[in-house]
Amino acid sequence: MATVVRAGAGSPGTSRLLSLRTRRRLTPYVFVAPVLLGLVVFLVYPLLAAVYFSFTRFNMIEAPEWVGLDNWRFLLTDDNVVKAARNTLWLVVVMVPARMLGALLTAILLNQVKRGRSAYRTLFYLPALAPPVAATLAFVLLLKPGTGPVSTLLSHLGVSDPPLWFNDPDWSKPSLVLLALWGVGDLMMIFVAALLDVPVELHEAAALDGAGTWQRFRYVTLPGISPVLLFAAITGIIGTLQYFTQAAVAASVASGAVTGGGGISDTFGYPNGSTFTYPLWLYVVGFRYHVLGYANVLAVVLFAVSITGTLILLRRFREYAK
Amino acid sequence: MSTSATRLAAVALTAGLLLTAAAGCTPGAAPAPVASAGVEPSGEVEFWHFFTDREAKAVDDIVADFQTRYPKVKVVVKGGQDDTKMLQAIGAGQGPDLGLSYSTDIVGKFCSSGAWTDLAPYLQRDGVAMDRYPAVVKSYTEFRGKRCAMPFLADVYGLYYNKKIFAEAGVTAPPKTLAELTDLAKKLTVRKPDGTIVRAGFLPSFGFYENSPAHLAPAVGATWLKADGTSAIGSDPKWRELFAWQKELVDWYGYDKLERFRASLGDEWGADNAFHRGKVAIAVDGEWRMAFLRDQAEDVPFGVAPLPVTDPARYGAGYVTGNVIGVSRTAKNPEAAWALLKFLTSDTAAIVRLSNGIRNVPTTSDALASKDLVVDPEFQVFLDIFANPGTTTTPPSVVGAAYQEELSAFLQEYQSGKSTDLGAGLARVDEQIDNLVKLAG
Numbered sequence: 001m002a003t004v005v006r007a008g009a010g011s012p013g014t015s016r017l018l019s020l021r022t023r024r025r026l027t028p029y030v031f032v033a034p035v036l037l038g039l040v041v042f043l044v045y046p047l048l049a050a051v052y053f054s055f056t057r058f059n060m061i062e063a064p065e066w067v068g069l070d071n072w073r074f075l076l077t078d079d080n081v082v083k084a085a086r087n088t089l090w091l092v093v094v095m096v097p098a099r100m101l102g103a104l105l106t107a108i109l110l111n112q113v114k115r116g117r118s119a120y121r122t123l124f125y126l127p128a129l130a131p132p133v134a135a136t137l138a139f140v141l142l143l144k145p146g147t148g149p150v151s152t153l154l155s156h157l158g159v160s161d162p163p164l165w166f167n168d169p170d171w172s173k174p175s176l177v178l179l180a181l182w183g184v185g186d187l188m189m190i191f192v193a194a195l196l197d198v199p200v201e202l203h204e205a206a207a208l209d210g211a212g213t214w215q216r217f218r219y220v221t222l223p224g225i226s227p228v229l230l231f232a233a234i235t236g237i238i239g240t241l242q243y244f245t246q247a248a249v250a251a252s253v254a255s256g257a258v259t260g261g262g263g264i265s266d267t268f269g270y271p272n273g274s275t276f277t278y279p280l281w282l283y284v285v286g287f288r289y290h291v292l293g294y295a296n297v298l299a300v301v302l303f304a305v306s307i308t309g310t311l312i313l314l315r316r317f318r319e320y321a322k
Numbered sequence: 323m324s325t326s327a328t329r330l331a332a333v334a335l336t337a338g339l340l341l342t343a344a345a346g347c348t349p350g351a352a353p354a355p356v357a358s359a360g361v362e363p364s365g366e367v368e369f370w371h372f373f374t375d376r377e378a379k380a381v382d383d384i385v386a387d388f389q390t391r392y393p394k395v396k397v398v399v400k401g402g403q404d405d406t407k408m409l410q411a412i413g414a415g416q417g418p419d420l421g422l423s424y425s426t427d428i429v430g431k432f433c434s435s436g437a438w439t440d441l442a443p444y445l446q447r448d449g450v451a452m453d454r455y456p457a458v459v460k461s462y463t464e465f466r467g468k469r470c471a472m473p474f475l476a477d478v479y480g481l482y483y484n485k486k487i488f489a490e491a492g493v494t495a496p497p498k499t500l501a502e503l504t505d506l507a508k509k510l511t512v513r514k515p516d517g518t519i520v521r522a523g524f525l526p527s528f529g530f531y532e533n534s535p536a537h538l539a540p541a542v543g544a545t546w547l548k549a550d551g552t553s554a555i556g557s558d559p560k561w562r563e564l565f566a567w568q569k570e571l572v573d574w575y576g577y578d579k580l581e582r583f584r585a586s587l588g589d590e591w592g593a594d595n596a597f598h599r600g601k602v603a604i605a606v607d608g609e610w611r612m613a614f615l616r617d618q619a620e621d622v623p624f625g626v627a628p629l630p631v632t633d634p635a636r637y638g639a640g641y642v643t644g645n646v647i648g649v650s651r652t653a654k655n656p657e658a659a660w661a662l663l664k665f666l667t668s669d670t671a672a673i674v675r676l677s678n679g680i681r682n683v684p685t686t687s688d689a690l691a692s693k694d695l696v697v698d699p700e701f702q703v704f705l706d707i708f709a710n711p712g713t714t715t716t717p718p719s720v721v722g723a724a725y726q727e728e729l730s731a732f733l734q735e736y737q738s739g740k741s742t743d744l745g746a747g748l749a750r751v752d753e754q755i756d757n758l759v760k761l762a763g
Contacts, residue, residue: 057761057762057763059431059434059435059762059763060409060410060412060413060435061409061412061413061435061436061437061651062435062436065763067761070760070761071761074757074761077753077757078754078757079750079754080731080754144585144586145582145585145586146582146585146586147586164581164582164585167581167584167585168581169738253589254585255529256530256531256584256587256588256589256590257531257589257590257591266534266723266726266727266730267529269731269734270529270734271581271734272734272735272738272740273731273734273735284727285758287406288722288723288724288727289721289722289723289724289758289762290409290431290435290720290721290722290762291721291758291761291762293761294758294761
């Protein structure tokens, strides 16, 4: 008599432990397990820990002490958080659209170039490779009132009273926006790729129907790149909510005290608190004042604002995300 | 149980486990007990400090002297370190045995949290006499009666003036009162016809180089904190006296003109420092400025003097701060760490050699009186300020430099004219500081 061997049967011990159906159900989870583990260890755990620590007095050395809502109550009366949130909101409202617009216009112009396109792309992308600290340092020195090249050029052009740029509370944030526009190459490259993905046939059909340049841009290009625009908006907002390095370095260099012996946070916000962003205050509270319970409150709020902003954008522009 | 209920329970269980893990994530073991007297230190000890380049070399030389005296100890030196990194490392149980900080601002937190171990048992066991240290130095190395730090070297602040500019204007002596400083600042200022400042006699803006409330407080004798650690700024009339003087001078220059002038000046730590370039005639600065001047601006003839004051009886006093050093609670070799600490902070020859190498002020009476200490007339002025009984410091606080930085932030707005109600502003500063102190414990 012939013996029938069932395909897929494993060793006797294994097949008794897990049925084929169970194994099939578990297989995808096993494959994604490393990613899930990473998410739990590096995202879920720190997030839950931050929530827990926000209700404690914590100094990294002793065991956290439960203090209830004390840290959260201070959030409602903290003058610095208002100042910092206002500056950060200004940057989100101005810097994010400015970067998107700057990147999009540059990408469109680059796609029009017939000769030397690759060279131009490389040239415009290069500033994005500059380390943020070095780029900020160079920018502040370029714009330095009195002795900087820009100031010298403006005086040669007859501008008798040029702006103080990073030294003027009214100009410091716009100067940071200029710095962000200079380094817009990363976003520009994404837009260049998105623009190239818009079908040429659609443009041709629209042109045959009598659509002008603006109408083709409005009704063909923009819908074609809308998922990329949404991506740029969301990542831009999240990145700007965490805006730290450029604001810290610009304030420190412009104040004339690049390295203070006692640390750098005494120059944060110069001039007149105008560059004092939310993450700077979080850093000062946590790592200069060592009030880590309250720093965790600020971190949780920052996370909540980021996730809420992202969800609102995704819901509002759901159709563009497809 | 339904599927959704099962999922909810799984999520709640996971969250609970993670929260428990967070709550249980408490750092470090307790400090090791102190050994009996006479135990010879041995083994490896890790020493972190913040110095780099020339100053790091001076530290290396002293450590080599220590190893000659204690051949059984091997010292691993790591320079260019940072206070925050040190605190995190200690919290994680990976900190150095011995740490040196650039700022007295950390003493409150490091003492109260126990990041640095209490040195009293070691001091008592080895009979280290604390009366060799000036009272002000002792005050910034302990917190709430707990001595967790010892003074390394000190920084002393005084007034620098340009002798050439003084001579050209017929001025023969530095100002001794704030009123004299105001007069001289106006007299030595040079403007263009449109009022643009070409040279400032004294640039009074808070935030400019070393012009901070802390460094100018001794001019009026203002106090920072009450005995309970809360803010005394709003209730101490001396602060208002200082700010009224400073605002009057800022307004004389014109805030906008002052800011435009300030924006054109070089960086404090570079060769284009405004005092080096003769852009300001008088400046507040630390004793280290002498080394910068002799290195970067040899042709600038400068003099130094104590800070001008409101009360002539206080003339000669100034502001002092310094480097502080402590043994980590997680030190793997606390005995060797203590031996190195004791050598660096109480051995006269070592302190003098360090002072001569780094050009900071030594902190013990023996070292100050040592014939080996290199002293010139300018350095002597700082030694005299240091020894003056009226010299003050910024007191250790559980929130570090928060009380100084909160005041400085408000003063930026006050001197610009954005905030006009000084009393209300100082009251808000008090409130902010007190809230932070309460939250920090």
